[in-house]
Amino acid sequence: MAYSAEKLIEEKVFKDPVHRYVHVRDRAIWDLIGTKEFQRLRRIKQLGTTFLTFHGAEHSRFNHSLGVYEIVRRIIDDVFAGRPEWNDDDRLLTLCAALLHDLGHGPFSHSFEKVFDFDHEDFTRKIILGETEVNEILLKVGPDFPAKVAEVIAKTSEKKLVISLISSQIDADRMDYLQRDAYFTGVSYGHFDMERILRVMRPREDQVVIKKSGMHAVEDYIMSRYQMYWQVYFHPVSRSAEVILTKILHRAKQLFEENYAFKYEPLHFTSIFHGQVTLEDYLKLDESVILYYFQIWQEEEDAILRDLCRRFVNRNLFKFAEFDPAKEYKKLAELNSLFKKAGIDPEYYLVVDSSSDLPYDFYRPGEEEERLPIHLLMKNGDLRELSRESEIVDAISGKRRTDHKLYYPADFLRDDSTKKNVKKQIRALLEIE
Structure with missing residues (x-):
């Protein structure tokens, strides 16, 4: 029997708080889950710094990846099976792409990417195509199978229907993370009737469409996504933690470039700081490694690195003020000047952070990031x-919708004997009582 068609003697299941069970019968899927590259996702949180705001948000990319796989499995096995528009030869390709879509995420995901100019999708592709355990298993299916999986995840595959199941405005990825993140943060916003949506999904040549009778379930899904972004993903306290995390990494990188003598040499960062990170180096990084450095850097001689690490580890986060960069740029310049007079480095302690989301969009030909809209199938x-x-x-x-916040360390601005008048001016500008 060909490896692509090989089934386990007995179905394996993962108990899951969102989908009750994740079912695995395909040998290839079971083998992929067991690879060291996939197991690494257990050590990457799904929601980055959000656990410092919602204490239950400790779930991982591993949980989420299994969830996306399970939703896709249900769609193609229970809804699409036997329909002429669905080619069952694409089944394993779709399942593998769903399972592996987040494989390249680094520690604290997007914050880490911004500082070091990484792209997790690029690393996902390198893991799938490189000398890895994942690649070995995919090659058993066929010599060109790893490339086919990588193309689906990169959205360059000619199989548009397969891509839309994993990456579109109504895909398995979003349907899992909305429900999973709502469950682990304890909020009610992310819940919607997924069962109804799955029942009314229909395959078309280039995308999934929704029967008209399911429109209200889709409305609920879109509004759930909107609320989750503004109540959870863009929560200002989580953004404060992300600002500090980003500044720690920036500071460590700057000190390294200045030949600063670390008490504890950042061995795991060396190739990254040199801009020569290899796939092997990247795969050694997870959040336990990053937190180890933050822990020991609390004892560094550099006052800024030491302070920022203590803030992150002990959750002494920055406070924030509403800020409109279009109208208050003069105020920001004045604050920068006053921070310097007070002996506080504004590069690390006065930070504008912006969040932006587009809950739904329709097709706009020629525009950047064209979005394939959700289509309803009429009677x-x-x-x-x-x-x-x-x-x-x-x-x-x-x-x-875009939101701007100005983050600063309120404890540095207390009315003490050091630079008292300058700090008073800063507090007045920030409207701190």
Whole structure:
């Protein structure tokens, strides 16, 4: 029997708080889960610094990846099976891409990427195509199979329907993380009727479409996503922790470039600081490694690195103020000057952070990041773009919401004998009582 068709003698299941069970019967999927590259995802949190705001948010990319796989498995085995628009030869390709879609995420994900100019999708591709255990297993399916999986994840594959199951405005990735993140943060915003959505999904040549009768379930899903972004993902306290995390990494990198003598040499960062990180180096990084350095850097001679690490480890985060960069740029310049007079480095202690989200958009030809819209399948067989039928979705379509905050260390600005008048001016500008 070909490896691609090989089944386990007995089905394996993972107990899951969101989907109850994750079912695995394919030998290739079971083998991929057992690779060291996939197991590494247990040590990468799904929500980065959010655990410092919502204490239950300790779940991992491993949990999420299994969840995305399970949703896709249910769609193609229970909903699409036997439908002429679905090619069952794409089944294993779709399952593998769903399982491995987040494989390249680094510690604290997006914060880490911003500082070092990494792209987790690029590392996902390198893991799939490189000399890894994941690659060895995918090669058993066929010599070109790793490349096919990588193309689906990179959204360059000609199999548009397969891509849309994993990456679109209504995909398995979003459906899992909304529910999983809601569960572990303890909020109610991310819940929606996934069972209904799965039942009304239909395959088309280039994307998944939704039967018109399921429109209200999709409206609920989009509004759930909107609320999760503003109540959880962009929570200002989590963003404060992310600001400090980013500044720690920036400071360590700057000190390294200045030949600073670390008490504890950052061996795991050396190749990154030199801009010569290898896949092997990257795979050695997880959040336990990063937190180890933050722990020991609390004892460094450099006052800024020491302070920032203590803040992150002990959750002594920055406070924040509302800020409009378009109207308050003069205020920011004045604050920068006053911080310097007070002996506080504004590069590390006065930070503007912006968050932006577009909950739903329709197709705009020629624009950057063109978004394939959600289409409704009408009774007569025609397709209608969702916002044409839904007043709720039409009201938010194409509307990007952006929020700006100014972060600062309130404890540095207390009314003490050091630079008393300058700190008083800073507090007045920040409207601190």
